[in-house]
Amino acid sequence: MKAGAGAGAAAVMAGVALAPQDASAASLTQAQRDAMTPDQVIEMMKKGNARFRAGKPQAHDYLAQKRSSASGQFPAAVILSCIDSRAPAEIILDTGIGDTFNGRIAGNISNNDLLGSMEFACAAAGAKVVLVMGHTACGAVAGAIDNVELGHLTGLLNVIKPAVEATKYSGERSGKNAAFVDAVARTNVLQTVESIRKNSPILAGLEKEGKIKIVGSMYDLSNGMLTFLA
């Protein structure tokens, strides 16, 4: 990416650099990241997920990405996702070293420390999207539904419980019912998005200015699809 390229060209190049035929020899440059709108970053993530689902990820040259990002990072997004071993955001979205910040916590909830991390990512480091990513068959969500109590996990699950109450569902409301667990996980994502807006004036302000977007999504463990929620 040449430093002198115009913003439009940079946006095009950003798309090209993230295309599957590219060897992805470098992380996002500041020019590439800054030229993208929040919607273009979301589009980039959707395309990455499509490549993952198709079994055609980029040929990541992680050592080249490590070299190019060591002196500075310009991630396009910050992702708040669950610790679940089956939902690694970088692989699901086919991104490389330096492309996204990642916060992971059981049940993809938010709290003051995560808000601080996301505020750093967007207000200090220039990320354009906050992506909250829930997933199907989430053990933390099932635990919240079933009132599991275990050490420090108890308090964490309490943060998810309002989503259990708020989920309208006519069938069996138990952690054994996969459909109900997934419905609550979806509600939990939406509530996390709203709590970020409510509890972080910095992020809410950036979103109002159009500089970032805060969006929710659900990852399906079975088919690999990441669905963005309205």
Ligand SMILES: [Zn+2]
């Ligand atoms: Zn989970």
